[in-house]
Amino acid sequence: MKPVLGWILATATLIQFGSAGTVRAETLDYDILIDGTRSGSLFRTVTRNSDASTRIDTRASMVFRFLFLSFRYSFQGSETWREGRFLSAVGECDDNGTRHSVSWNATPSGGTVSRNGKTMHLARAPWPPVTWRSVSSQRTRQSA
Numbered sequence: 427m428k429p430v431l432g433w434i435l436a437t438a439t440l441i442q443f444g445s446a447g448t449v450r451a452e453t454l455d456y457d458i459l460i461d462g463t464r465s466g467s468l469f470r471t472v473t474r475n476s477d478a479s480t481r482i483d484t485r486a487s488m489v490f491r492f493l494f495l496s497f498r499y500s501f502q503g504s505e506t507w508r509e510g511r512f513l514s515a516v517g518e519c520d521d522n523g524t525r526h527s528v529s530w531n532a533t534p535s536g537g538t539v540s541r542n543g544k545t546m547h548l549a550r551a552p553w554p555p556v557t558w559r560s561v562s563s564q565r566t567r568q569s570a
Contacts, residue, residue: 450474458488465490466499479508484517497522 451473458466466488473481487500503517516529529540536549 449476458486460490477508479506479513481506 451471454470454472456468456470457464458468466486468484468486470485471483473483475481481504483504485502488498490497499519499521501517501519503515503519505515506513511532512530513532514530516527518525518527526542527540528542531538533547536547538545538547
């Protein structure tokens with residue numbers, strides 16, 4: 427009887443608190459509106475991990491219709507940050523039937539970016555993390 431109770435408690439603990447490496451996660455759901463009509467959705471999950479990294483997973487899809495034409499777009503990707511440093515990102519999209527993929531991995535001397543199977547080395551991240559911090563601090567000041 428005790429082993430069964432132990433498994434039940436362990437399972438309940440994992441469900442309640444998540445894996446040992448996850449500190450906190452929040453999910454944001456958005457509707458994509460075009461002229462006031464819902465045309466799609468965007469889901470974003472921000473997970474703060476015990477190793478001080480933050481992972482942002484994003485999934486979006488939309489359909490725009492005009493007369494007999496329709497345009498479809500979908501995206502799925504994730505990015506990882508630690509202490510203000512952009513560590514990695516990966517994303518795939520379908521732009522009305524044309525597929526694209528992109529990834530970024532930080533290295534000690536900059537990073538490697540791959541786009542649709544072509545890879546190159548960059549001396550720094552594609553955009554500075556200072557931009558993200560300044561936007562975040564402006565929002566904090568405005569709400570105070």
